[in-house]
Amino acid sequence: MSVAKPDNNFKFLTSERSLDKQAAPDRVTHFNEIYVPFDEQSAADQSGRCLGCGNPYCEWKCPVHNFIPDWLALVEEGRLMEAAELSNRTNSLPEICGRICPQDRLCEGACTLNDGLGAVTIGSVEKYITDTALKQGWQPDLSDVVPTGKRMAIIGAGPAGLGCADILARNGVEAVVYDRYDEIGGLLMFGIPGFKLDKDVITLRRKVFENMGIKFQLNTEVGKDISMEQLLDKYDGVFLGMGTYKFVDGGFPGEGLPGVYPALPYLIGNVREQLSMGAADSPFIDMKDKNVLVLGGGDTAMDCNRTAIRQGARSVSCVYRRDEANMPGSRAELVNAKEEGVEFLWNRQPLEIVGDDKVEGLKVVRTELGPADLNGRRSPQPIPGSEEIIAADAVLVAFGFRPNPPHWLEQFGVEFHKDGRVKVQGTGSVGQTSNPRIFAGGDMSRGSDLVVTAVHDGRNAAYAFLDSMDL
Amino acid sequence: MYNRTPHNGLYRPEFEHDSCGFGLIAQMDGVVSHSLVQSAIDSLARLTHRGAIAADGKTGDGCGLLIRKPDGFLRAVAAESDIKLEELYAAGVVFLNSDETLASRARDELNQQLANEGLTVAGWRVVPVNPSALGEQATRSQPQIEQIFVNGDADMDEVDFNRHLYFARRRTEKVLADDDSFFVTALSCHVISYKGLVMPARLPELFPDLGDPRFTSSICIYHQRFSTNTSPSWKLAQPFRYLAHNGEINTVQGNRFWAQARGSKFASPLFDNVDDILPVVNSGGSDSQSLDNMLDVLLSGGMDIFRAMQLMIPPAWQNDPHMGEDLRASHRYHSMISEPWDGPAGIVLTDGRYAACRTDRNGLRPARWVITTDRTITLASETGVIDYPPEQVLRKGRLKPGEMLAVDTWTGELLMPADIDRMLAQRHPYESWLKQHSHYLTDIDCAAKSQAEFGEGIHGDSLRTYEKFFNLTYEELTQVLRPLADNGQEATGSMGDDTPMAVLSRQVRSIYDYFRQSFAQVTNPPIDPLRENIVMSLTTNFGRFRNVFDEIPEHAAKVTTDTPVLSRRAFQQMQALDQLGLSAEMIDLHYRPLDDGSILQQVIEGICSRAEEAIRAGKTIIILSDRTLDREQIPVPALMATGAVHHHLTRLGIRGDAQVVVETGSARDPHQIATLIGFGATAVYPFLALAAVEQIAEGEQKDPQTACANYIKGINKALFKIMSKMGISTIASYRGAQLFEAVGLHDEVVNPCFEGVTSRISGSRFIDFENDQRHLARNAWKARKVVEQGGLLKYVHGGEYHAYNPDIVRALHGAVRTGEQRYYDEFASLVNHRPPATLRDLIGISNDQTPIPLSDVEPLEAIIQRFDSAGMSLGALSPEAHESLAIAMNRLGGRSNSGEGGESIDRYGNERTSKIKQVASGRFGVTPHYLVNAEVLQIKIAQGAKPGEGGQLPGDKVNDLIATLRYTRPGVTLISPPPHHDIYSIEDLAQLIFDLKQVNPEALVSVKLVAQAGIGTIAAGVAKAYADLITISGYDGGTAASPLTSVKYAGIPFEMGLAETHQTLRLNDLRDKVRIQADGGMKTGLDVIKAALLGAESFGFGTAPMVALGCKYLRICHLNNCATGVATQNDELRKAHYHGLPEMVETYFRFVIEETRQIMASLGISTMEALIGRTDLLHLLPGETDKQGHLDLSPVLAVDESAHGKPQFCSSPRNEPFDKGEKAEQMVNDTLEAIDNKLGGIFNYEVQNIDRSIGARISGEIAKRYGNLGMADCPITLKLRGTAGQSLGVWNAGGLNLELEGDANDYVGKGMAGGQLVLYPPRASLFKSHQTTIMGNTCLYGATGGTLYAAGLAGERFGVRNSGARAVVEGIGDHGCEYMTGGVVTVLGPTGINFGAGMTGGFAFVYEPEPEHADHGFETKVNHELVEIHRMDGRVGDSQTARYAAFLRDEITHFTAATGSDWGQEFLDNFAERLPGFWLIKPKISEFETMLEQVV
16 A cells, blocks of 8 residues: 555656666676666666555565565665665665575566566665665664673574574674684675675675674684584574585586586685685686586576686586576576576486596486476476587586585484484474574575575574573 | 344344435414315325335335324314313323233323323323224234323413423333333324324325314424334334434434433423433434434423524534624534534424424435415425415425524414524624633643644654554554655555454454444435535534533633644643633553453543542543553553543533543554544544654654644544544534444443444453553563564565465466466465454354265356456456456356446447446446446445545546546546435435336346445345345455545445345345345355355455456555556556456356355255355354454354244345336337337426436437437427426436426436436416526436526536536525536526535536625635636636627527526526626636537
């Protein structure tokens, strides 16, 4: 129910959806973000396109249920600080989600206008709000928070851990975040290439969190540098947000050949190289002048594609066993990759990586799609006799990740699903594991998923902890 | 006796309404005759069509006579019965119980009480009665009818005698309260009454006394009743002891309470013991009876009828520009003594000396009078009830709004309205009394001086705490309060309300949410608070009420404010009133709750006692405040405290000694504030809303003071709107009237706090409210808890449940786009297994029946005939969506509904046509051609989104197509008035139904109502008005743009309305006569099954098929920017973004019906018919929350034992009117050949007032063959003589001309599309045509073409919503050319006030030369909002003046030629001199250069 604003009720028709980005030839020369940020006027114009629907489908679809129409309205009115407060109320990392959420599958995909009229570029506005507010000196207002004297340890400074820490800090609980790496963010920092998420964003967000009183114990691996017992002794609760790092292999011959690389170490190595942070456990791998094949159709595959292009690969082809319509990755990333010169080989299922002592090519079979399952995805069926070999110098395997919880968790009564995910309780105290003092969330409990869902889990785990402490 | 009232269902006897025809006949010099009585009886019979006839076809709703005592006759029959009468005696007809034991007890009691008063009962006489005059129902309930004769004491005068009679009667009534039959009709030494449950023609047959030639009188008032109540009752037949009333007292509940509240103030020096007569007004019975009760006590206490009427039914004096200061002072003075009895009212009354008539402030009931050469005055609802030779008629006229007319039969004096006003104005020096004693609150000094001191002083954290404490959400701030603060305007929304009733909700909902606003439908009209603001007032007085009978200066000692919504400043001024002797007591509403059980009720009792003590100690203002917060305490909900204190003080009779002011954070929106006032608050100080508004203004960098003023202005407007929905004009009458229905409140709450409000299904208890408030308070003090986001208006994750939430919309889209069952199953499962969100979700269907094979269930083709799409106009919907719906319903075999706004001719007769054509208050596009192209004609009385309110189609939505269909021009804003201006009362609805059945005899007529308490009673009235179908809509609502508080707080769930209607119709043997449709948020087959089991035989679907067409429930329909192209007129959105197909709707209904069939199979029932009303197949579910568990839905499923075996569904093909319209049929027979062969011709007829809707039958025949204007070139002319009944020339088609020598009643030329209507007085008349009323009210309503020439005056609302007709008349009443959008109206004489209100098209000429008083000129009569006026003296611009002058002259020339009017001839003879006396009135938006061409 919106108040009539005759002057701009039709702004969604008169102004277009806008998402300016650098031209592909320019952007492949660097690892910086490709989207041109909004200024005040363009943010207001774009926000003004929002219809203020009675059913805010964007908000409904958003995993953290951001109050999107409300902050769009505030941006339209130029009330940036109120927008920032509101945006940060439901999301711990709004400027990051604004950059890397697959909006076309979430808010923007659900947007009423995404039906021929062009969805409001919600993600860009979300990014604009917090970026700009922080630049203008905004900080979350914690002035009326009363310390509770409770403490919680958080393992993993990824999105889940940060989401958890954010809520704890806002509710007077001391949050100490442990991470084995030398910077916060987890995959946000190291897994996601800089052209999608500028690393300054993370360091700025770290400052915000530190100003909120969150403490980070970096370069500290729990189970090695500090034990779980110690954490349970020192803290009222422990949150596990350790993600999923065990990558899925293809299970076909030739995966061990030199020139075959799993996606994640490849991406991490590249980021560390860009930031001159040293190799740590993921050495830099350069694709310059190579013919590169990327296997997979998800966002990690897209990151590999576009990283390889930027490294100066001679050619980059992405091999996927379903067709374009049935690929899981973000539409926007697909478009970006295509623009940047990535070739897509759809309906090809890898059978074997061929080569004598190093990669020389990939044997694939063509597929056709069978009937859709109840989720609407159609399964690939190989077409006999359609095998072929695609020549390559390097193969990047991006088939996804599986949970790999540390084995010592079992000693503390934490239970697991068969596939390795940590079991957490359903309603009531979401996030609580079988050990009432230990909470978990993110990929670790739900399996490999989005940043925003990890944030959501971390936040809910924090609420569950607050509830368990009767705060 | 029949009068058993079922208590287990939803029907309640207090839902009684009545309306009717009435009249008065008096010989002005007091000359008695039997012929006068005979004339009254005859004219009563001529009003038969204004009354109702019961299901037995014979029992009327009652009629009767109140007659100046026929002395000779009474003495004669007394003598025959050996009864000795003294010089001073009284006689009265008494209804006694048919059980002789009870009758005997009653006689003894009355005898004893009369004896106690020092009177002598001379004897009892059995009144001869002829039972063969009675119908079956009347016979069943017939009392023993006897006449008592009482002799006065020698030293009593007549006034004393009547007062003793009154006391004896009141005491007897109180003693015999348990005997429902006992009733003393009138017991007085001046008048006597005969009345009964018969049709008028049979009244003299019932009472042979009336035919006795010795039965002579000089005054007779009479009445024919049309009760919407279904149990006709002998004692409620009218006239009562002093009056007969046509109309409805909308404020009666409040009036009854206030009569009780002021109990002790009725002490008259003439009354020995006022306690004996209390309560002076009965709480049962009809509104008219209560009115009579009040008049009874006032007159018995020594008041005269003029002052009594002034007190009870004042005119709209506040805003009348022409009222003299002395008269205004007199009215203002009296407004300080009593609140008005407000509502449509024509009242005839007599005390034996005076015979008088009074009309309400808005002139909503007609009253036409004739004075003949034998000095007899006849006055009635209609003209022509007595046939007088033209040469005997001296004068004729009508009573205008708020007027009173009387004859004094002792002196022979005729008191015209101006005479009575003069008398009232000069009775006392009211002006100086007021000057001396009264004050305005704005003038009061108070401590705070600077603006800053008037700020609320609540900011930041403190404000956030308050917001959390009182559950003020972000949504409310931005969507509700901000529009008020910014624009002084309540926000608008659309797509109705899809959230659960408060009692079903899992969220914290305030007590205000439990109350649904009452609204007027059928039995009385809502008012247009914008265009007819002139009759409305929020004036509120502080100060003690005094004795009603004392006419002393101290009554004026009041402090007045112009709104009951107090600003900070006003609140402080009010607390400073002790300087005027008005001192305030502040009562804090907070208390400390206990952990084991609620003490809320005890706390409330304590508050009541404190208020009582304060008043006993002399305090005159009680302030109930929840402002001071405390961590350990929670407040009593302010509404509970207000209601409880009000009732407590009322019961003690001391409410009038103090005002109750509420300082609260809980009331912020208009509904909340209206609820407080409706339950008795004198004024409300919404401090938290004001603080929030200040904060909003600061955020926008605006002035907080202005924002607060805007907020109050917006609330004021919304209060007008809420009052006007019930047809109430003044806040004084609204206050304490409890015009709400409680849905989901337990009796333990209702009884102490809201006693008397309708509450039928129980629900939340004190503990539930206390728990909610504790929960809020807990969070309020926690800094970390943020202010809630909301979700009551829009879907918010985790907030209130919405029945059309995104999941459901998506699922439905998936089902209709793919056509796959699994997607529909997902949709149906989401709906059918949702958390209980509607009442039907707490009602399960039987699972222990023996199933039958699906193939045994009747097929889709049979079931679909029961499915209609709900009325959605082309205007709301895009043409594409509108046609998709029509095509889908036609292909399926159901029916689509045109909605309001006409339909393109190229859709008639093919699959794009809407089989249901709607007739709504705007009458847009309603022409004879439109009406004959329908299977069903639906009169939309109200709509679920905003019952009781009008609508507006903004100019930017009116494109070429819409303008053509609605007979207007593009870009013109089109207003649908709140009421149908031809339905102010139930008998008016009967008339409109008759009009429609005349123009299209094949069509069924449907009446669409919105569920509310008493809808069963209304539906029974509608059935008796001969509707064939009744649609019961829930509160849900659709595309209509509505103020948010209307969306949320008016109308109740259809389940309650449907069940009540079904139960009530069965109880009264009417169920088989009319079909019932349920409509409201139904989505699945399970919904259909439940509706059928509750009594519906057909089903209306609005939103669901719209969603099927692609609607995403955006709630922006009112902005014209619907992104799905469904509800917009924007070309781009319609063309490029509308993706709906008829097949999607077809697919949807196929799924629904298949699901329906499957459930039928599981119930073992093969046909829909066998489902209807089978509530035995339903059972109550326990509910999932405490509150749900406290509900008691058993009344919804109840079946009264007396209904067993009665029909469950309609079995009559149609509901034929009693009036067969024989003369109209004759006319059709006579003219059919001329129509068929386009021959033209002239035909002659005599007509009487009982010949109604003359012309419509022929127009229908013409339109069927030739459309609206296809026969205009070879017209048929009917030459009529006499008085035409109502609706002369209604829906007139081109090709039919009517020429009437005589006069006509209301609705002449209503909906006419073409042809010519000519009216002139009989050639032998003695009066001057330009001083004499020739036709009644609401003429040319919704006309689209044709001409009307009338040599005489027209009534109120002439040309209302005219969009094309041209007319010339010699004078008109108030509200002329209201909402006009086209055509030309020429008035050769004066108009009433409020001319041109809401006029957006066409233009008018009015002849009003310079007035005697400069401030009484035409300028003061015009509503200047949308029109401008120009003298026709050259100022228009030379060439323009000349063109318009030439046009005007032509109009007058045609008029004079057609009517032979002498007055018209005078204008032609002196045109140049007269021309400057004319005004030209045009909409501001119209251009002189083009305006003329557009209408000619």
